[in-house]
Amino acid sequence: MQNVLKAxxxxxxxxxxxxxxxxxxxxxxxxxxxxxxxxxxxVHYFKDPKSLAGTLWEQVLKTESEIAWDVYLLYGADANWxxxxxxxxxxxxxxxxxxxAPRLDEEKFIEALKGLLNKVESQDSKKVKQ
Amino acid sequence: MQKRVPNPLAxxxxxxxxxxxxxxxxGFAPPKQTKRTKPRVTKQAxxxxxxxxxxxxxxxxxxxxxxxxxxxxLSPT
Numbered sequence: 001m002q003n004v005l006k007a008x009x010x011x012x013x014x015x016x017x018x019x020x021x022x023x024x025x026x027x028x029x030x031x032x033x034x035x036x037x038x039x040x041x042x043v044h045y046f047k048d049p050k051s052l053a054g055t056l057w058e059q060v061l062k063t064e065s066e067i068a069w070d071v072y073l074l075y076g077a078d079a080n081w082x083x084x085x086x087x088x089x090x091x092x093x094x095x096x097x098x099x100x101a102p103r104l105d106e107e108k109f110i111e112a113l114k115g116l117l118n119k120v121e122s123q124d125s126k127k128v129k130q
Numbered sequence: 131m132q133k134r135v136p137n138p139l140a141x142x143x144x145x146x147x148x149x150x151x152x153x154x155x156x157g158f159a160p161p162k163q164t165k166r167t168k169p170r171v172t173k174q175a176x177x178x179x180x181x182x183x184x185x186x187x188x189x190x191x192x193x194x195x196x197x198x199x200x201x202x203x204l205s206p207t
Contacts, residue, residue, distance in 0.1 A: 001200075001202055004200075010198075012196075012197050012198060013197060013198050013199075013200060014194035014197045014198075014199050014200070015199070015200040015201075015202070016187065016190065016191070016199070016200070016201045016202070017202055017204065018181070018187070018201070018202065018203045018204070019178075019204060019205070019206045020203055020204070020205060021205070021206075021207070022205035022207075023205055023207045024207065025207035026207075027206065027207065030206035030207045031178065031206040032178060033206070034204075034206040035176050035178045036176055038176075039176045043176075044179070044190050045176060045177065045178040045179065046178070046179050046180075046181045046186070046187060047178050047179070047180045047181065048181040048203075049180070049181075050181075052181055052183075052184050053181065053184065053187060053203055054203050056184055057201075057203060067203075068203060069203045069204065069205055070203070070204060070205070071202065071203055072200070072201075072202045073200065073201040073202065074198065074199070074200055075191075075198065075199040075200075075201070076198060077195070077196050077197055077198055078195075079195075079199065080192070080195065081188050081191045081192055085188075085191070085201075088201070113198065113200065116198045117198050120196075120197075120198060
């Protein structure tokens with residue numbers, strides 16, 4: 001994700017990196033180490049020892065696993081989280097056997113992200129014209 | 131007894147030697163940094179929030195309404 005964030009230095013982007021304990025090892029230390037590797041003011045880091053987020057997003061994405069992880073989701077500026085998080089406008093994954101969304105391709109992901117940011121721009125210009 | 135008077139030229143030579151040997155050629159070398167004078171550079175750790183409830187995430191997501199939001203769930207190990 002660092003490459004994506006570096007390629008799109010846009011303040012109209014907010015990112016949430018959620019660490020879920022999928023594999024063994026020292027989860028606390030590993031999540032701290034990974035967080036310290038990349039600092040970006042647009043990123044909120046969450047440590048999710050009970051996999052609350054992974055379990056919740058599985059209900060939305062339906063990756064046919066107990067926990068959705070290794071997933072990269074994009075939401076447009078209008079997206080609202082009411083009872084559950086909405087379906088993402090675009091998403092990719094790095095999971096084997098999952099075909100409901102494309103595997104992560106950074107260039108395509110960046111393209112989709114820029115497309116959503118351009119929509120924010122056109123919405124803003126509409127507001128100015130009104 | 132005759133009192134010895136220091137030779138002014140010798141005195142000047144000593145002073146010149148002391149001056150140039152304790153500083154750089156132009157005499158404006160910064161003082162050596164010791165533990166006391168060295169500026170303390172600390173790298174601020176990035177904040178990580180422990181998730182106790184999904185509401186924490188929901189609030190953050192809603193606060194950023196109007197922005198494009200990227201969510202990723204990853205394993206750190």
